[in-house]
Amino acid sequence: MSLATQTRPLTRREWLLSDRPQSRLQARLGRAYMTWRRFSANRLAVVGLLILLGLCIVAAFADLLAPHSPVIGNLAGARLLPPGSEGYLLGTDDQGRDILSRLIYGSRLTLAVVVLVAIIAAPVGLVVGAAAGYAGGWIDAVLMRITDIFLAFPKLVLALAFVAALGPGIENAVIAIAITSWPPYARIARAETLTLRNSDYIAAVRLMGASPTRIVLRHVMPMCMSSLIVRVTLDMAGIILTAAGLGFLGLGAQPPLPEWGAMIASGRRFILDQWWVATMPGIAILVVSLGFNLLGDGLRDALDPRESGQ
Amino acid sequence: MSMSDTVRMSGRRRARSRKAVATVLQFLVVVATTYLGLLAVTFFIGRVIPIDPALAVLGDRAPQHLVERTREAMGLNLPLYQQFLLYCRQALSGDFGVSVLTTNPVMTDIRRVFPATIELATLGTLIGALIGVPLGVLAAVKRGSIADQIVRVIGLVGYSVPIFWLALLALLVFYARLKWVAYPGRIDVVYEYTFSPITGLYLVDALWQRQWDVLRDVFRHIILPASLLGYFSLAYISRMTRSFMLNELQQEYIVAARAKGLSEARIIWGHALRNAAVPLVTVIALSYASLLEGSVLTETVFAWPGLGLYITNSLQNADMNAVLGGTIIIGSVFIGINLLSDLLYRTLDPRTRAR
Amino acid sequence: MSALLTVEDLRVRFPTRTGVVEAVRGVSFTLGRERLGIVGESGSGKSQTGRAIMGLTPPHAEVTAKRLAFDGIDLLSAPPKLRRDLRGKRIAMILQDPKYSLNPVMSIGRQIVETLQRHEKIGRAEARKRALDMLAAVQIRDPARVFDLYPHEVSGGMGQRAMIAMMLVAGPELLIADEPTSALDVTVQLEVLSILDRLVAERGMGLIFVSHDLRLVSSFCDRVLVMYAGKIVEEIAASELGNAKHPYTQGLLNCMPVIGAGRHPLPVLDRKPEWAL
Numbered sequence: 004m005s006l007a008t009q010t011r012p013l014t015r016r017e018w019l020l021s022d023r024p025q026s027r028l029q030a031r032l033g034r035a036y037m038t039w040r041r042f043s044a045n046r047l048a049v050v051g052l053l054i055l056l057g058l059c060i061v062a063a064f065a066d067l068l069a070p071h072s073p074v075i076g077n078l079a080g081a082r083l084l085p086p087g088s089e090g091y092l093l094g095t096d097d098q099g100r101d102i103l104s105r106l107i108y109g110s111r112l113t114l115a116v117v118v119l120v121a122i123i124a125a126p127v128g129l130v131v132g133a134a135a136g137y138a139g140g141w142i143d144a145v146l147m148r149i150t151d152i153f154l155a156f157p158k159l160v161l162a163l164a165f166v167a168a169l170g171p172g173i174e175n176a177v178i179a180i181a182i183t184s185w186p187p188y189a190r191i192a193r194a195e196t197l198t199l200r201n202s203d204y205i206a207a208v209r210l211m212g213a214s215p216t217r218i219v220l221r222h223v224m225p226m227c228m229s230s231l232i233v234r235v236t237l238d239m240a241g242i243i244l245t246a247a248g249l250g251f252l253g254l255g256a257q258p259p260l261p262e263w264g265a266m267i268a269s270g271r272r273f274i275l276d277q278w279w280v281a282t283m284p285g286i287a288i289l290v291v292s293l294g295f296n297l298l299g300d301g302l303r304d305a306l307d308p309r310e311s312g313q
Numbered sequence: 314m315s316m317s318d319t320v321r322m323s324g325r326r327r328a329r330s331r332k333a334v335a336t337v338l339q340f341l342v343v344v345a346t347t348y349l350g351l352l353a354v355t356f357f358i359g360r361v362i363p364i365d366p367a368l369a370v371l372g373d374r375a376p377q378h379l380v381e382r383t384r385e386a387m388g389l390n391l392p393l394y395q396q397f398l399l400y401c402r403q404a405l406s407g408d409f410g411v412s413v414l415t416t417n418p419v420m421t422d423i424r425r426v427f428p429a430t431i432e433l434a435t436l437g438t439l440i441g442a443l444i445g446v447p448l449g450v451l452a453a454v455k456r457g458s459i460a461d462q463i464v465r466v467i468g469l470v471g472y473s474v475p476i477f478w479l480a481l482l483a484l485l486v487f488y489a490r491l492k493w494v495a496y497p498g499r500i501d502v503v504y505e506y507t508f509s510p511i512t513g514l515y516l517v518d519a520l521w522q523r524q525w526d527v528l529r530d531v532f533r534h535i536i537l538p539a540s541l542l543g544y545f546s547l548a549y550i551s552r553m554t555r556s557f558m559l560n561e562l563q564q565e566y567i568v569a570a571r572a573k574g575l576s577e578a579r580i581i582w583g584h585a586l587r588n589a590a591v592p593l594v595t596v597i598a599l600s601y602a603s604l605l606e607g608s609v610l611t612e613t614v615f616a617w618p619g620l621g622l623y624i625t626n627s628l629q630n631a632d633m634n635a636v637l638g639g640t641i642i643i644g645s646v647f648i649g650i651n652l653l654s655d656l657l658y659r660t661l662d663p664r665t666r667a668r
Numbered sequence: 669m670s671a672l673l674t675v676e677d678l679r680v681r682f683p684t685r686t687g688v689v690e691a692v693r694g695v696s697f698t699l700g701r702e703r704l705g706i707v708g709e710s711g712s713g714k715s716q717t718g719r720a721i722m723g724l725t726p727p728h729a730e731v732t733a734k735r736l737a738f739d740g741i742d743l744l745s746a747p748p749k750l751r752r753d754l755r756g757k758r759i760a761m762i763l764q765d766p767k768y769s770l771n772p773v774m775s776i777g778r779q780i781v782e783t784l785q786r787h788e789k790i791g792r793a794e795a796r797k798r799a800l801d802m803l804a805a806v807q808i809r810d811p812a813r814v815f816d817l818y819p820h821e822v823s824g825g826m827g828q829r830a831m832i833a834m835m836l837v838a839g840p841e842l843l844i845a846d847e848p849t850s851a852l853d854v855t856v857q858l859e860v861l862s863i864l865d866r867l868v869a870e871r872g873m874g875l876i877f878v879s880h881d882l883r884l885v886s887s888f889c890d891r892v893l894v895m896y897a898g899k900i901v902e903e904i905a906a907s908e909l910g911n912a913k914h915p916y917t918q919g920l921l922n923c924m925p926v927i928g929a930g931r932h933p934l935p936v937l938d939r940k941p942e943w944a945l
Contacts, residue, residue: 152350155651160609240472244473244475278485289478296469565763565769568769570771574787
């Protein structure tokens, strides 16, 4: 306390950037602030973040934002209207449904797919990788062999086969994508664990009598998180594209759900004359997956300067 | 050379030959287990998952005794592990059953359609590598410049755009509006009966038989889908090339090459790229594999009669034999490509080359 | 003795996000066909001085000097083409670690031949013969075999000999050796040094020997420049080293433990901020 009274009060920035943090909280906030400064210096990454914030807002307030129903159209008076028609900003599809409203509601499906796949695949990969890396020996060999086997598979085709067997639908699409996308996470988690395993602080924890489970869960896994988050973010774009591809082939979300890939498929028939029906959802997919890619690149540069080649 | 050097050398050589044997063994184990894994997963998809294969063949209103007999004939009443062994034996001998849709053996169908996919993916990868590598080199050398930014944006969009959508738009623009390319399909109906392919790779066949009008027509059909696939592989290849080149350009041997007075062009293409080429081979191989797989989506749009279209058609008709057969074939090609790129890597990099 | 190299007020600056860092701050010296040692700790600017003379500072670095002339050629105003022609042909440089400074995917022979082909119109057979002779000159016993080896297949000492061969094959008049033995085993260091010593003497080259090892430099060179924080703090004949005046030089000398003398406490290098002014 005496220190604080002797010197002039620190500005918030100085408090954050202090190289002698007084508490864990200050250290953590300081680190987060440094990361944020590196991240926000990258304009494209901020654009990516804004796109995704926009996506979340649109998904959350779809009911308020959408001017029309996403599933019930005006078959009599509003079929295949071009963009800019009265009341239909992006035009309508063959069933007289407002494309803008369908896109707005479709953002929920996109977000749901991405989040669900991440929630399923990332922890699986993390546990497999951290366990393999920490245990070593034959456990490592077996787990990594399985991982590599999955890595060598054609992901999209395998996902197709899964969905074909399970039956089309958005839940099955999520399961199929998750099954094929965990292996890279396991590889990353294992690589990180291997570098951590012999570090002094892990040895210290071990000396204090922590069980292997506790070491892996509390001390190893958290350290894998940042590289894992980067990878997951970069994979999101691929997940969106795969989900849209499944939708396009009629294996993902079923009509009348406003899934973007399925919307492209249904607009395909009119592509020559009513180009907007297929074009608009494609732009939506492009923008969102671009957002994830930009954010992922930015996160990688901010969290892991080694990788960015600076 | 000192005595100790000589001793070290011969010791190293012996260790190397032992290592070579170990490497070959390791290769075999990898290939065998990967293939086993592929079969196990497809078996799981085909058998353990709800749809009864017997009902799939007979239709779900077949009489009970017929279903029983079919189950018996298909080996469905055997214990699961015996079924799996049977499945493996059949798959390894190329027997994936009969396609419900075409009533041909699946393997016969695949043999017919696969060359179309190979031709498309090969041309796509060629386009991607021939443009992507120079772009990546340019971006790395002119790091931070406008050129670098442009290459980055081209790559980012390639990573983010849905391929089937871009394919639709490309058809709209280049076929419907500009009329630069031919309509979806592989060859004009006019030539369908006059042209008799040998290899199934139409470009090669037309060239071989000196049928120039056919060659032109085939080219007009393939160029759009191949360019699209090429764009996707370009996005990946240019990005990886850039990062490999950046890494190489920081190395000390580049400084040494400059100290020798070499020109920048020689340093970039002769020294840095020669080193970056080692990992790039893997990247190009992987991108080739992903184009084979991506054909599932592109071929649908371009009505390209390849394996991708075959698989999607079968999917929509719940023709599981055909789907699984196609999956196994693509999976096998993946395994083969991985293996090949690994071998190429070893021959390109003197550090891993067995002498 | 006519000056081979004249350096006057050489400065190397690196603009960074937090401001300009000046790595070399007004270094001046002249060099004839003699051996000059440049000594200092890491970060003292000794390597950057060598690289500035070669024209191999990173692209974002700014190099200025009142005069930087090699054999009457003003290096800073010379067109890039001329500087490239000089590099390897008349001025050469040996880098620290052969493990990193030789191209890993090119055979040693090809890397030596490449230097020759760059600077001379020479047939393949002739180039190969000259390269083999050069390998023999750096005391590699079986040049024909080493010619076809890749850098990872030779030991560090042999790699550094190959490096010397690669840089000297075109017959340069000035050689800059940047810590040429620091990455090698102690036993091999002396071998490589004696090879370098003989070649420099035989060919009458000027040598700039950059090192952190004051004793090594003093036994090898005629004259020594001691650098601290980008400046020369002392210039002294190697034979006079015992009479070094600058406290930093004395500190460097005293850092060496002497066998038999008391070792407690080990002397710590004293760094006074005013020396950097």
